[in-house]
Amino acid sequence: MTRLSVNINKIATLRNARGGNTPNVCEAAVNCERFGAEGITVHPRPDERHIRYQDVRDLKPLVTTEFNIEGYPSQDFIDLVLEVKPEQVTLVPDPPEAITSNAGWDTVKNKDLLIGIISQFKAAGIRTSIFVDTNLANVEGAVATGTDRIELYTEPYATEYPEDKEAAIRPFVTAAKRAHELGLEINAGHDLSLENLQYFYQEIPNLAEVSIGHALISDALYFGLENTVQMYKKCLK
Numbered sequence: 001m002t003r004l005s006v007n008i009n010k011i012a013t014l015r016n017a018r019g020g021n022t023p024n025v026c027e028a029a030v031n032c033e034r035f036g037a038e039g040i041t042v043h044p045r046p047d048e049r050h051i052r053y054q055d056v057r058d059l060k061p062l063v064t065t066e067f068n069i070e071g072y073p074s075q076d077f078i079d080l081v082l083e084v085k086p087e088q089v090t091l092v093p094d095p096p097e098a099i100t101s102n103a104g105w106d107t108v109k110n111k112d113l114l115i116g117i118i119s120q121f122k123a124a125g126i127r128t129s130i131f132v133d134t135n136l137a138n139v140e141g142a143v144a145t146g147t148d149r150i151e152l153y154t155e156p157y158a159t160e161y162p163e164d165k166e167a168a169i170r171p172f173v174t175a176a177k178r179a180h181e182l183g184l185e186i187n188a189g190h191d192l193s194l195e196n197l198q199y200f201y202q203e204i205p206n207l208a209e210v211s212i213g214h215a216l217i218s219d220a221l222y223f224g225l226e227n228t229v230q231m232y233k234k235c236l237k
């Protein structure tokens with residue numbers, strides 16, 4: 001079974017636009033789970049442009065499926081994750097000025113950094129995942145970091161899909177097969193949508209979880225959040 005983890009960053013984007021508490025981020029998370037989400041993902045960025053550190057603290061007692069906190073492993077981020085103790089932490093190499101996540105880790109160059117950070121989270125009983133592209137050197141390099149999972153960075157797939165879906169999926173199948181051979185569990189995310197999700201799910205073996213936010217929350221503006229969560233779940237059958 002592939003779990004759908006809904007990334008609620010963009011609920012917080014809308015809330016922050018007016019400075020109040022509407023839409024309520026915690027209420028949205030609880031409802032996403034009620035509508036069928038099997039996880040809630042948040043990505044507190046250094047500038048707190050959407051999800052704030054306090055949102056992460058407020059969400060922890062409310063999330064009853066799996067709580068996944070994504071982010072760059074600054075000391076503030078590490079401290080927050082160790083304080084909150086989610087089911088999973090996903091490390092991304094995003095610089096503070098990044099508009100969004102746009103690359104995976106160079107797991108060879110960052111091996112020692114990742115080993116030190118991942119060991120802290122694992123000692124706290126938190127499952128770890130690291131964002132990687134389909135370069136096999138980075139997939140193979142992930143093993144040495146001690147991470148439990150990789151998260152395949154799927155923006156290149158989403159970009160190429162409309163032109164040539166067979167070409168788009170090919171590197172991801174290769175990377176997923178190699179990761180499984182190495183004993184890594186496999187997550188995926190970034191720019192997955194109602195257009196491209198089902199094919200990705202059908203072609204990628206041993207896919208444990210997809211985390212989806214931007215497209216799903218955008219679709220909810222037209223179809224409603226309950227309908228939309230269930231439409232995405234149907235793509236994972």
Ligand SMILES: CC(=O)[C@@H](O)[C@H](O)COP(=O)(O)O
Nearest residue numbers: 009043070092100101189190
């Ligand atoms: C790692 C990943 O792909 C998502 O967390 C993405 O970074 C969402 O971040 P934004 O919602 O800030 O675009």
Ligand SMILES: NCC(=O)COP(=O)(O)O
Nearest residue numbers: 007189190191211213214
């Ligand atoms: N890890 C990917 C994620 O959480 C959501 O990415 P996106 O669907 O907002 O592009």
